[in-house]
Each structure stands twice: as structure tokens, then as C-alpha cells.
Amino acid sequence: MSRRCLQFGEAQPEATATCSISTNRANNIISSTSLATNSETESLSSSHLDLSAKSRTRQLVNLSQLAMNMIPQCYGKSSLTVLKPSGIGLHLNSIVNATSMGQGGTASMKVAQAIKSTSTTSCQSTENIDNCSDAFEKVSTPQGALEQKVCTIAGSASESLFAEESVEFHMTPNTKRKFSSEDGDRNDILSSGPLMCFYRKKLSNNTDGDCCKRCNCKKTKCLKLYCDCFAAGIYCAEPCSCQGCFNRPEYEETVLETRKQIESRNPLAFAPKIVQPVTEFPLSNREDGNRKTPSSARHKRGCNCKRSMCLKKYCECYQANVGCSIGCRCEGCKNVYGKKEDYCVTKEMVNRSGEISESRVAAKPKKEIFHSELCDPYHLTPLTPSVQCSDHGKNASISRLLSRRCLPSPESDLTVLSYAKSPRSPRTSDSNDILLETSKGNLDIDSFCEGISYNNAVALADEFHCTPLPNHPSVIIGSPSSKARELTSLSRVQLDPRSRSLTPGGSLHWHSSPIMPMSPLNDNKKLQGLDSADGGLYDILEDDMPEILKDTSMPIKPVKAGSPNGKRVSPPHNLHQLGSSSSGPLRSGRKFILKAVPSFPPLTPCIDAKGSSNQSRNNFQENRSND
């Protein structure tokens, strides 16, 4: 144990320093995060040393890195710890319940290893930690901080519910008490804690303290997207009034299977629906502090309201407190958060001023609109003409760049990975760096980068971020959508603040979360920090290149997603050729990489699910571990 502590101490000393987390605690976090048994955890110590641990664990690292990047800072004093890597839209419960599971839970070595290695490879960024702690310093009380922290995760986990009103937390005094206590009944915390409340709030939209209303499914067994719990990636819990519910830890396999099935239809079915674009302004514009405009958040798929005029909660946009956008097919939109038509007008104006001719989009037939939008990274920042990359006459090319090779993958935040196939080349172990690598012949990324400031780069990067992350092997493997998901898991944009250009080695953030505790400015630091860990994340992914990425013959196909307007992330054009040469892509070392973002933290039945007593859970776990 002490050894692990030391290791973690090494891995993230800053975490302990900045966030008042003892290495012990950090270690606990890891343990609980991995849901490992003591013995498992013990063995992890050694695995931890073996950073060459391969394969899928590397995918997990993405997520687990998130966890490590966030947890220590975010959950410092609380007993709330996080994550076990999982699939897209993992059960939110797992965030919360990880701690309790840590003592008796079962976890695959994979997961544990992943987390372990993550802790050693990705948590070396002092700045990263600092960023987060900085962010939390803004919160006056520890409890408040916790709230925000929880929201941060929860936000990304549950469709950016706070899009418009940043953090609107719903925490009962009791909950607060529990949360400030280090040794309270965690199950209590979890079942009544902020995370749950936050979610319940979504469901109930109550402001009177009743935050416990949840689903009420009768026929779907809570295994369809009709079920809000299921859709949000959490298990049903006590407050639910569902009947014949299968969305419970006991039925984990069923749940996973169902999710897999649904994801096979629509890989991004569990991705956040609300896109909170990060609107990065060039430095000159940043001073207004208006980097993020909540009002610019949009529903990815858009609503389809006919009668409610987007003024009732029938409307998903309205319900999420976001305005309607061009992607909506609503009629008579009067969305108080932003009418569709206003959106169009604004957008057009923005486009005009930005020389990005997109006004025609509005006149296009729907399909084209979608395509256009999907290809337009700006699309997601409708009300904030932010990403008007500083010119130098490059806008046109940039916009062209961004609009060509995109994938009309509606639901995805991420989608647009034009999964450029690059033959797995020697040097292109960078192939992890994936996708957006480009050869100079096709895209002079250097000049491209020169044309945009770092901030613009960040903005672009951010545009690429809002994506759920695939990750849970158990979900990924064998899933029809697994490839796409793997891709998404690997996608990232990596920016090197020093060179102010796109480079390999980067960090992970949850950009799908509206409340990311990381500022772009801090990104700077963070990235620097991560640079030192270059061998970390970057390398980590190296060996786990999904076949799809290795397969050069693979045609570029958009991930099929059921909805017409997902957030698009538009990689530079000609992506299909980008990786085609091992020597081509960004030889200069600048890489243009999509960065995946987990829609929410990992799955695994953790929460005190409805009707599942500790006993039953323990039995369940016991059975699993026996398996």
C-alpha cells in the first residue's frame, strides 16, 4: 500500500499538494476507481510498473486519464471518487459509487491497469492540477466546490444539463453534510448525493427540494432510451417508479448488452445531446471573458416540436435550456432560449462577417444543411461568432478545410472523425495521433496553423472535443459500432501551447461538459505539463491502434447516427488521404488530432440502485468475481 502511495505520489504530487489530497487518498481513489479488490489492487502495483501494458488498456487510459485528471482535484476531500472506464454513456452511477465498490467490487485487471498506468502516465501535469484547483478556488466553500466538481462530471455525463445556467446544483443540506464528511455512508451519499440529485433535478425540474423523481417506465423495463435513467447512463434508483426495471446493477449484463445494441444502431445514442460549444476568441477578444457563452449551447439533434412551439418541456431544446438551432425541425419556434430563426439570422450574420459563407445553408434542403453543418465547426457556436479565425486570408481555406472532409454523423460530437486511414507506418505510431494527420501535399497544416493563433487552435480543438468517448472494452468489443467508438476514443486534438501549433501530446478534457473546470488559458499550462508526459498518453495509445485505423483500405464512412444534426467536428479536408502516407502527415511534428471526450464517466453499477440492497450487490459482485 505504501508503495502504491509512493507511486502515486510520484505520479501526481501536485495533486496532493494542490488539492490537499493525501497520496493515500489518491491511491484510494485509484483503488475505488478501478473497483478492484484489495488483492487486485495489490497486483496492480506491479502492473503499474509495467507501463508497456498494452492493448485495450490503452484505450482505457483515455478515460482513466480523465478520471485521474479530474478526480484528485475534484474530489479531493470528499469521499466521492470516480470512474471506471467504460463505454459511451456509461452509467453515471459508477462515478458515485466507485468508492463503495472499491472495497469489494470486482474489476478487471484491464481496467485497473488502465487506471493505474493512467495515474502514472498522465497525471504529471502540475498545471493541469492547478487548473482544476484554480477553477475550484472560485467556489467559496468546500461544499460548493464539491458541488461544482460533481457537476462537472455529472454535466458531461448527463447531456450538459447545465448548459444555460452553468451550475444549477441541487443539493440538500443533508447531502452537503454527507459530502463534507469523509466517512459518511457512501451509499447514502450516492443515492441521495448531488449527482443523483442533479440528475433527479433534471427529471423533475423541481426547485422545491424534491429532487428524487425519476423514471416511471412501465413497458420498456428501463432498457430503452425512453427511460431517462437508462438514456442518461445511470441505473434506476429508489425514487424511480418504474416497473419491471432491468436498469439495475444486478442486470448489468443485460444493460450493457442493450446499450450495445442501441449503440449499434446509433453509436452516439448515449452521447450528450446538448452541445456546449467552446467559443474561443482570439486573444484580442478574450479579455471580455466571454469565452463560453452558455446561450450558444445547442441541442445536437435539434427538436421536432410541432405544437409546443418549443415553449414547453416537451421540447428537448427548451428542456435543456438551450435555444433552437438550424438543426431543429420545429414549427413556430418560440424558444425563449433562442428561436431557430434567430439562430439562423445570427449565424448568417456571423458568417458574413467572418467571410464564411454559410448563409446559403439556410436555404439548402435539409440534407445539405445537415451536411454543411456537420462540416462546420462553427455551427455549434451560433450565437457567438467566436471562431472566426484570425484571418490572414486563411479563413476561407480553413473553412474549406473544415467543411470538406467531415462526416455527417449527426449525433456525434465527434463524429466527424474522418477516420482517415493511415497505413500503420513506422513513424506513424503517430497513428494514434490519429485521424487528422495530414500530409503536406493535401493540407499544409503548418501554414494552417500559422494562420491561426493558439487560441484559435484551441477553439478548433475544442470544436473537436465535444464528444463522447468510447471506452469500455466490454462494450466496445464486438459491438458493431466498436470501431467508430474506438476511433472516437482515440481522437483528440493536441495542442502545444509553446509552439502555438498543433502538436502531438496532449491532454484530455471533457469538453462536452459545460462546466469544465479548465480554462483554455490553463490549457496552456496543462498542456505543457503533459508534454513532459508525452511518453504518457501519447505513447499509451500507440499500441492500441484500432484495426480500423490501421486498415488503409477502409473507406471513409461516417458513423451512422440516427439524427441529422449532431455536433460536427470537422477535420481538415482530405482526411482520407491524410494518413495515407506514413511520411506525409504533419511531418513537422504538428498534428491535427481529434480528441475524444467521454460523454460521461464510466460505467459500472455502483450506485445504490433501486431495489438493490447491498446484499444483493455484494452477491452480484461476488458472483462476478467468482467468474
Place this chain on the structure above:
DNA sequence: GAGTTTGAAACT
């Protein structure tokens, strides 16, 4: 609390 309305999800 029952019944109705609504629009997303699922199905054909």
C-alpha cells in the same frame, strides 16, 4: 391522480 398531449424513440 386520471386523462390528455406531446415529441422522441422505436419500429415497419
Place this chain on the structure above:
DNA sequence: CAGTTTCAAACTC
């Protein structure tokens, strides 16, 4: 892919 059905939440009374 469009049309239809099913579903559960939102809403109304």
C-alpha cells in the same frame, strides 16, 4: 427514409 406506432414525460384538469 418516410410513415407509423409505442412510449413515457409533460401537462391539464
